[in-house]
Amino acid sequence: MEVRHLRYFLALAEEGNFTRAARSSRIAQSALSQQIARLEREVGADLFVRGPGRVTLTPAGDVLLPHAGRVVADVDAAQTALREYHGLERGHLRIGLIQTASSAFDVTETIARFHHEHPRIDVQVHNASSTKMLDELKAQRIDLAIVALGPGDVPKDLSAEVIAVDPLVAVVASSRLPVHGDAISVGHALELGPLIGFAAGTGVRRHVDAAIARSGSRAQVVFELSQATDILAFAAAGLGVAMLPETLARAAENPDLLVLPLTDCEAVHFVTLVDDPRRRSTAGNAFRALLQAHKQTDDRGHKIVLDVLTGC
Missing domain, CATH: 1.10.10.10 (Winged helix-like DNA-binding domain superfamily/Winged helix DNA-binding domain)
Incomplete structure (x- = not known):
């Protein structure tokens, strides 16, 4: 019939x-x-x-x-x-977003522009750790994710595109060290106090652990926190040393904090767009294109990506 x-x-x-x-x-x-x-x-x-x-x-x-x-x-x-x-007149888009993504790249602005251009698309944003969002992608609970993982940390069946790279820096209370602008090694940074950082499983923590492993040092992790503001507050109180993306650390503008570059050129924080190429929707493709149009393009960002991919 x-x-x-x-x-x-x-x-x-x-x-x-x-x-x-x-x-x-x-x-x-x-x-x-x-x-x-x-x-x-x-x-x-x-x-x-x-x-x-x-x-x-x-x-x-x-x-x-x-x-x-x-x-x-x-x-x-x-x-x-x-x-x-x-025609992007109806549908939904579920985005997984790390809490620090907007520090290195203004994802919020991209989401706002997408909503303005496609007001009938229902946009849902979900915060979780990078590894958790990979699981949610595979379970089809989100359509795409902005994670703090490098391309090599993403499963092969998922698509990964770096949209921003931020060097990691050491952050300590200014009272712990004379003010200077010289870069220090990861090992030296760990001598300034116990490590204050994000919980295991987060993208930033993964990058920090990799930098510590490369240095051959051992870290005493005393405080594992979920919010960047708390990590910075603990560091300002002199409770230890934090390693964070530079943009995030300097945005605090706290006179009680000293931000120190690291000599390890591979110690960086990736912001990466991840999705499943087999399940891309029209809305997801439109958001992806908008994100690519706003991708970090400053000379420093390009140099950092090149250095990391070529082994510094």
């Missing part, structure tokens, strides 16, 4: 006349008669009583009428929804 046959059936039931039904269906009257006859053969019953100049429904036609109406209405609704979906 084809949908077009049901449309012809509904048109004839409404018009009660083959000539008018053919005109409203935009087909020849002979073609309409053939299609109605084919439908009747398929259902195994006459659907219309043919009279002079007028047709009426048989009992079988009365049974089919409401069902045919619902089927055609559902098909029309589906076609409309798909047209709106492809």
